[in-house]
Amino acid sequence: MDLTDFEAERPRLAAIATRILGSQTEADDVLQEARLRLSRTDDIDDLPAWLTTVVTRLCLDHLRKRRTRSEVEADAPTDPAPVDPEADALLAERVGEAMQVVLDTLAPAERAAFVLHDVFGYPFDEISAVLGRSGTAVRQLASRARRKVQGLPEPAAEQTARAESRRVVDAFLVAARGGDLATLLSLLAPDAVMRADLVGQRIGTSPVYDGAAAVAHRFNGAKGAAPVAIDGELGAAWIAAGAVKVAFVFHVEDGLVREIELIADQDVLATLDVTRY
Numbered sequence: 001m002d003l004t005d006f007e008a009e010r011p012r013l014a015a016i017a018t019r020i021l022g023s024q025t026e027a028d029d030v031l032q033e034a035r036l037r038l039s040r041t042d043d044i045d046d047l048p049a050w051l052t053t054v055v056t057r058l059c060l061d062h063l064r065k066r067r068t069r070s071e072v073e074a075d076a077p078t079d080p081a082p083v084d085p086e087a088d089a090l091l092a093e094r095v096g097e098a099m100q101v102v103l104d105t106l107a108p109a110e111r112a113a114f115v116l117h118d119v120f121g122y123p124f125d126e127i128s129a130v131l132g133r134s135g136t137a138v139r140q141l142a143s144r145a146r147r148k149v150q151g152l153p154e155p156a157a158e159q160t161a162r163a164e165s166r167r168v169v170d171a172f173l174v175a176a177r178g179g180d181l182a183t184l185l186s187l188l189a190p191d192a193v194m195r196a197d198l199v200g201q202r203i204g205t206s207p208v209y210d211g212a213a214a215v216a217h218r219f220n221g222a223k224g225a226a227p228v229a230i231d232g233e234l235g236a237a238w239i240a241a242g243a244v245k246v247a248f249v250f251h252v253e254d255g256l257v258r259e260i261e262l263i264a265d266q267d268v269l270a271t272l273d274v275t276r277y
Contacts, residue, residue: 005047006035012048013055019115020059022100030058052122053130056112060271063108102149107273109231113138114145132197132268134261136251141231165252169234172250172257173227176219184219188212189256200246200264215260229275237274244269 010031017027034054044050103111112131116122117138122130127138147154154162168187175183192212196205209215225236225248235249247269251259263269 003035003039006038006051009048009051013051016052016115016120017055017059019103019119020056020112021062022103026062027059030055030062033058049126049129052126056116056130057267057271060108060112063111064271064273099149102151106145106148107231109133109271109273110141110145110148113141114149117142118146118149131271132263132265134195134249134251134259136259137231137233137249137261140233140251144232161252164255165234165250168252168255168257169236169250170227172219173225173236176222176225179221181216181220184216185212187257188215189253189258192256192258192260194218194260194262196262197265197268199266200262203264205262205264215257226276229273229277231273235274239276244272244274247272247274 013031013034014027017030018024021027021030034051037054038044038051041050103115106114109131113127116127116130117124124135124138124142127142128135131138133141172184172187174180175187190212192215194209194215196207201207206218209218225238225246228235228237228247230237230247230249233249234252235247237244237248238246245264247261247263249261249263250257251261263272
């Protein structure tokens with residue numbers, strides 16, 4: 001691939017990476033890695049879209065590693081990180097200190113969805129492709145991020161709905177493990193759907209399970225998926241040797257499961273914030 005094409009895209013990519021990461025140095029590292037990946041890749045149909053996806057996912061990986069380091073180092077004394085005053089000044093000019101403080105409170109996927117949609121104006125269908133998530137998921141991520149940026153608390157009704165959704169998902173997983181088809185059907189909306197990503201399809205999952213009956217039969221008797229939170233959403237995951245192999249994200253409305261995302265792409269799984277509960 002001609003790397004002059006990358007240089008033409010660099011200003012746009014640098015702006016996205018800097019805003020997501022809040023660090024000029026880390027953004028430069030991401031662009032260097034993206035350039036290296038491009039040099040090893042041929043036959044790219046849509047280079048701007050490909051680069052946006054690569055850069056965004058690399059940013060998410062950096063945010064997750066940064067969070068892990070923070071958790072590990074929280075109780076340990078450390079030497080102060082090196083400071084680059086010029087880079088910090090440039091970042092403050094581009095982002096604004098107040099906005100960056102707020103962005104730092106967002107979960108990685110919330111941060112990416114918000115920056116791409118609210119800051120750079122990407123439509124949700126493009127963000128869905130970049131993040132490897134459903135349109136429902138990216139809208140929810142951006143909405144939660146927007147509320148946090150505006151300093152608004154989660155409405156009481158949404159807190160209640162979240163608690164009810166957790167009850168529904170927990171009951172669904174118990175019914176799946178127990179082969180309780182009737183209960184599975186009772187917890188699914190009539191027009192429920194499950195969609196699998198391309199990697200999931202390659203390992204034998206159908207692209208779409210359309211309707212409550214199809215989804216219920218797919219999960220009936222399924223064992224081994226642990227309940228987890230995925231980017232703040234309810235879900236389940238097959239975990240082996242501490243690594244997530246397949247993730248299922250549940251979207252619940254009015255007390256019924258309406259949509260399930262099956263994610264098996266390791267590049268996407270690496271960007272998810274998965275927490276067992």
